[in-house]
Amino acid sequence: MARKPGSRSDITGPRIRAAARRLFARHGFAAVSMRQIAAEVGVQAGALYLYTPDKETMLVDLLKDHMDELIVAWDAAAPGGGPLERLQAFVRFHIAFNLDHADAVFLSYMELRNLGPENFAVIEGLRRDYENRLEAILTAGQGTGLFAVPDTKLATMAIIAMLNGVNTWYREGGRLSRAAVGDIYWDMVRKAVAA
């Protein structure tokens, strides 16, 4: 026997990526074998090497795609207006995007240590690009006297960490809707940076 009837690389490729993302996030990069990924997709382990040169490249591609998508999505969603409106939009966007991409977000924070130095630098650079967009909002508000943050760099890190935390406890269908969570976090962020 040879190739499976009906196999198509433009279908198998995305399915491999989705399975790898899910399994890496659930069990950790090192704990997941190529065999597990292949089994999840319904192919043999050797077939994965038609789509990636090795396991680490699979991971770094997932992370890079995720960070690219994040930045593109924010740049498309970011409103004009004053710092307060832009900050509110950022808070709501970040929570919503993270919940929609929980596995990728988790990976992008937890599995950086499995990357070689050059791949690590690429992902970290993309993350900084994204964080700089938030810091720019804080700096703008600081300039007009609207915000009073003791340190825009730390405030950026604090806000991102706080918002990322939502992913650790939020469950769909739980006590609070996504919109309600957005309201509550926006209230806390707004007050934290207020003059």
Next chain:
Amino acid sequence: MARKPGSRSDITGPRIRAAARRLFARHGFAAVSMRQIAAEVGVQAGALYLYTPDKETMLVDLLKDHMDELIVAWDAAAPGGGPLERLQAFVRFHIAFNLDHADAVFLSYMELRNLGPENFAVIEGLRRDYENRLEAILTAGQGTGLFAVPDTKLATMAIIAMLNGVNTWYREGGRLSRAAVGDIYWDMVRKAVAA
């Protein structure tokens, strides 16, 4: 040859735990082999099984000890006084303790997925015990009208996540001292929960 001259279990035990904690935090539980841990300590892999029945037990013992130590340390450090004083103390304590136990903190958030359900429940229970101490402070302040948090549960999670974030960027000898970081985060937390 047999046992090494001068070997002592009360020295080797702690060294094994320290090596495992460091290596698990750096590379991830699944990525670290028993041979690596043994090499770090200077014993053979087989010797590790004198101290632990298996690898997962090594991990869960590290996590349990860490959470116990955290709760004991806070209960010893927690001041009396009003909610504002207690909240300030909590912020500064949490940042300092986390920086002093960075590897264990990282493990306690990242490697829970490598635990069986019963071990997982134990660690999660301890974490909730700790978080409840913060929530009690917020509830007390809420009751006297000193704080105005829209949801004490979410505020608890938000504050912890924000403070935990310090560990991801803080470097000893960097731009800011620990005390300065404590000041800045306290400023943001104070405003975020203020009435």
Next chain:
DNA sequence: GTCTATAATGAGATAGAC
């Protein structure tokens, strides 16, 4: 594009010597 088969390596854990 997927298969089977296999190479090369390393894993967790155990047995028994000293």
Next chain:
DNA sequence: GTCTATCTCATTATAGAC
């Protein structure tokens, strides 16, 4: 309490058939 040696099994990755 640590050693060497070993069992058993899984791993990543490749080769070549179809």
